[in-house]
Amino acid sequence: MKHVETLRWVGDVDGCLRLIDQTRLPVEFAEIDCRTVESVWEAIKMLRVRGAPAIGIAAAYGVCVGLQTARDADEATRFARLDEVTEYLASSRPTAVNLFWALERMKRAAPAVRGQASTDLAERLLAEARAIHEEDRKICRAIGRHGAGLLADGQGVLTHCNAGGLATADYGTALAVIFAAAESGKNLHVFADETRPLLQGARLTAWELQQRGIDVTLICDSMAAAVMREGRIQAVVTGADRIAANGDVANKIGTYGVALLAAAHQIPFYVAAPTSTFDLSLPSGEGIPIEQRDPREITHGFGCRTAPEGIHVYNPAFDVTPADRMAAIICERGIIQPVTRERIAQVLSMPQEGG
Numbered sequence: 384m385k386h387v388e389t390l391r392w393v394g395d396v397d398g399c400l401r402l403i404d405q406t407r408l409p410v411e412f413a414e415i416d417c418r419t420v421e422s423v424w425e426a427i428k429m430l431r432v433r434g435a436p437a438i439g440i441a442a443a444y445g446v447c448v449g450l451q452t453a454r455d456a457d458e459a460t461r462f463a464r465l466d467e468v469t470e471y472l473a474s475s476r477p478t479a480v481n482l483f484w485a486l487e488r489m490k491r492a493a494p495a496v497r498g499q500a501s502t503d504l505a506e507r508l509l510a511e512a513r514a515i516h517e518e519d520r521k522i523c524r525a526i527g528r529h530g531a532g533l534l535a536d537g538q539g540v541l542t543h544c545n546a547g548g549l550a551t552a553d554y555g556t557a558l559a560v561i562f563a564a565a566e567s568g569k570n571l572h573v574f575a576d577e578t579r580p581l582l583q584g585a586r587l588t589a590w591e592l593q594q595r596g597i598d599v600t601l602i603c604d605s606m607a608a609a610v611m612r613e614g615r616i617q618a619v620v621t622g623a624d625r626i627a628a629n630g631d632v633a634n635k636i637g638t639y640g641v642a643l644l645a646a647a648h649q650i651p652f653y654v655a656a657p658t659s660t661f662d663l664s665l666p667s668g669e670g671i672p673i674e675q676r677d678p679r680e681i682t683h684g685f686g687c688r689t690a691p692e693g694i695h696v697y698n699p700a701f702d703v704t705p706a707d708r709m710a711a712i713i714c715e716r717g718i719i720q721p722v723t724r725e726r727i728a729q730v731l732s733m734p735q736e737g738g
Contacts, residue, residue, distance in 0.1 A: 387594060389437050389549050392444055392513065396505040397451060400444040404431045405549060409590040420449030420468050427475040427482070430581065434550020435624045435660055436519050439481030442472045443512035446489045447505070454505055458497065461504055465493055477672045478633055478701050480625040480662045485515055516552050522657045523554035525715035527563030530620070530655055533711065533718075534560065536569040538617040541607060541645075543576045544635035545587040546622025546655065556622040556655040558591065560713060565597060573599045574610055578635060580680045580698070604637055611648040619645045623656035623712075630706030630722040631668025632656075636699055642708040651710035658714050658731055668703035676700050 390402035393416070400417040406429065407413050415431065417423045423445030426432050432441045449468030453461045469486045476482060492511040496503040534540060540561060547558035554562060564571060573592055578584035585601055592599040602610060610616055619641060625633040632638070632654050645652040665671060678696035682688060690696075711720035716733045719726050 387548055396509050402432050406431050408586050420445055424475045435479040435481040436551040438479050439485035440516050442482050443485045443489055443515045445472050447509050447512055478624050478674045481659050484659045519552035522715040523551050523559045526556055526655050526713055527559035529717055530560030530713040531563035531567055534564040539572045539615045541574045541616045541619045543621045543638050543641050544578045545583040547591045549587050549591055557620040560620050560655050575599055575601050576604050579604055608644050619652045621654055623654050623660050625671050626661045627665040627668045628663045629667050629724045632704045633671045633701045636702050639702040639704045642704045646708055653711050654709055655713040674700040
């Protein structure tokens with residue numbers, strides 16, 4: 384299986400963030416170097432890097448890039464710059480909670496080097512960003528191990544959007560479950576929703592599964608119900624961008640519809656996500672902010688006008704699936720089943736699993 388590294392830090396404290404420009408897949412594989420905090424912000428905003436865990440990692444490295452301009456300044460200026468950079472990066476996308484989690488973690492790492500040499504802050508922040516990156520690799524593998532047992536040999540599995548290695552540090556969340564099941568010897572057939580309007584399923588998930596040698600069939604979003612009715616799908620696995628304390632899940636627009644279809648056809652609907660995607664400050668999904676994106680993503684998909692000029696457009700990037708529509712949530716600490724506030728609290732209090 385071919386390994387694709389979504390993003391990585393190149394060099395030492397004066398280095399840069401290198402990432403795959405996912406807007407150019409699958410036609411072209413290209414990497415870009417982000418040498419300014421503005422370029423990291425743009426990469427997150429424009430979905431050159433996307434997927435909640437990968438956004439968090441990119442933002443952590445973005446802090447390192449942003450602090451380079453203040454490396455030789457006095458301490459007060461350096462810490463003021465840290466506040467400025469984290470606030471700026473937080474404005475890139477509102478829904479994926481991993482973004483804010485990673486930025487807050489970077490800020491918490493900084494006070495340990497107050498009163499020390501100017502280079503110590505840069506080194507401390509880069510070490511923290513690399514730790515976030517490495518931890519996500521281990522988390523992805525643990526999600527795969529826990530979730531693989533939920534899938535049986537010979538099953539058809541539907542997934543929506545992209546929650547694979549391109550969305551994380553290594554192995555994915557939803558796709559980690561599929562990869563781990565395949566590596567254990569199970570033969571699965573994956574159906575990938577194209578995921579309109581930006582086609583992350585068609586451009587990214589189908590490409591990624593194909594790269595790893597997984598049997599995959601691409602379908603239009605509107606085909607999911609028919610494919611379920613035909614008996615081709617026995618499980619659904621998606622990722623998540625934010626999970627409320629009660630288990631309500633925000634994920635790519637269309638996920639809620641897939642969950643309703645799965646319930647109608649008595650097919651288990653699973654969500655795979657790291658514990659950093661949980662936002663326990665929100666009692667339910669009603670409080671999750673939903674990003675509204677450019678209407679041209681719908682009216683001028685990939686540069687081609689497909690709607691009348693002047694038409695009104697509603698373009699939320701995410702929707703919220705209620706907890707009662709899920710068979711389980713899979714995280715690095717185990718299986719959350721049933722999906723209740725109490726079970727979530729119990730699993731999230733478990734010790735972190737190692738490598």
